[in-house]
Amino acid sequence: MDPRGAKESARRASLYNRAISTLDRSVPDIDVLADMIAWSExxxxxxxxxxxxxxxxNGLGGKGLMRPPIAPLEPQTSHKEEDEALAVDAARASILYPADKRAS
Known part of the structure; x- marks a missing residue:
């Protein structure tokens, strides 16, 4: 709330703004796009x-770099699908619950 401090602050701001203006006038304007075009040329x-x-x-003489396309599977009957599902379930059960595990 000191008037002398406010005047000093305004004086410093004015000096700063004048220095920025002087610096701005001393620096050449640069056309960045034109400079980039000239550099590329x-x-x-x-x-x-x-x-x-x-x-x-393409699979024609690819020297083993690509697997050949897989032929589409033939439609299965519901009995085959059920048998495969039961076999998968049995395999999973044998892994999860081995037969030689005894309760103690």
Whole structure:
């Protein structure tokens, strides 16, 4: 609330703003887009990188780089599906509950 402090603060702000204005006038204007275009024109053409290897995935002589397409499965009867489901359930049960485990 001191008037002398407020005047000093205003004086410093004025000096700061004048210095910024002077600095702004001393710096040349730069057209970034034009500079980038000129730089790219001076650089010349860019050669693309050549790949180290090429992998063909067409399946015709691919040298084992691709698995051949899998033939669609034949429709199964409901009996086969049930038998497979029971076999899977039995396998899971034998893993989870081994027969040689004894209760103590």
């Amino acid at each position: 001076r650089r010349g053409n860019v050669a693309p990188n050549t790949p180290d290897t090429i992998i063909l995935v």
